[in-house]
Amino acid sequence: MSIPTDVITIAKVCADPCSYAAREELYRQAMLVMQCSLVTGGVGAANVAAGTVAIPTTAGGTLLVAARDTRTRVTVYNTTTTPAYVGTGVVSSTNGAYLPGVVGASLTFYTTAALKALSTSGTINLSYVEEYN
Numbered sequence: 001m002s003i004p005t006d007v008i009t010i011a012k013v014c015a016d017p018c019s020y021a022a023r024e025e026l027y028r029q030a031m032l033v034m035q036c037s038l039v040t041g042g043v044g045a046a047n048v049a050a051g052t053v054a055i056p057t058t059a060g061g062t063l064l065v066a067a068r069d070t071r072t073r074v075t076v077y078n079t080t081t082t083p084a085y086v087g088t089g090v091v092s093s094t095n096g097a098y099l100p101g102v103v104g105a106s107l108t109f110y111t112t113a114a115l116k117a118l119s120t121s122g123t124i125n126l127s128y129v130e131e132y133n
Contacts, residue, residue, distance in 0.1 A: 045072040045131035055084060056123040061091030061116030065128050071112045074130040078105045083120045088113040093120070 055062050064086065065074055076086050078099050085096025086107055096118060097107050109115060117126050 045070075046133045047131070049130045049132070050128065052079070052125050052127045053117070054123050055117045055119045055126050057119050057121065059092075059118075061085070061087070061096070061118045064115045064117045064126060065130055067112060067114040068130065068132050069112055071130060071132040073108055073110045074115060074128055075106050075108045076115065076117070077127045077129075078124070079103060079127055080124040082122065082124045084124060084126060085118045085120070086115055086126075088115060091116045091118045093118070099126070 051065070053062070053064050055064065064076065076099060078084060078101065081101045081103060083101035084099045085091050085093055086099055086109075087096040088111065089095075097109075099105055099107050099117075101120075115128075
């Protein structure tokens with residue numbers, strides 16, 4: 001038996017997963033669960049917010065995105081060729097996550113906490129996309 005790939009069949013199986021659970025090996029079941037998540041919207045959040053913030057070299061970091069209790073994740077993008085450090089609380093080059101100085105470089109954080117950033121040289125722009133419910 002093969003795993004269905006058309007959306008209608010997958011939606012039917014997702015509606016009644018027990019009818020499919022006893023068939024084939026675990027790998028195929030795992031693939032089906034992944035397909036169900038894509039069809040039923042089991043991945044992601046209900047809302048998206050985006051923004052761009054000027055980040056200087058200020059000690060401790062500058063607020064990039066405020067805390068949000070319903071956040072599922074936030075992705076930070078570098079829009080410049082200058083590296084930065086990103087994290088929660090007081091951010092420095094020793095405790096922040098390194099964001100390379102490559103246009104389009106990104107870091108994803110699965111946190112509800114506020115994120116701060118610190119430029120390594122001059123003021124740069126960092127963008128973010130936040131997913132929340």
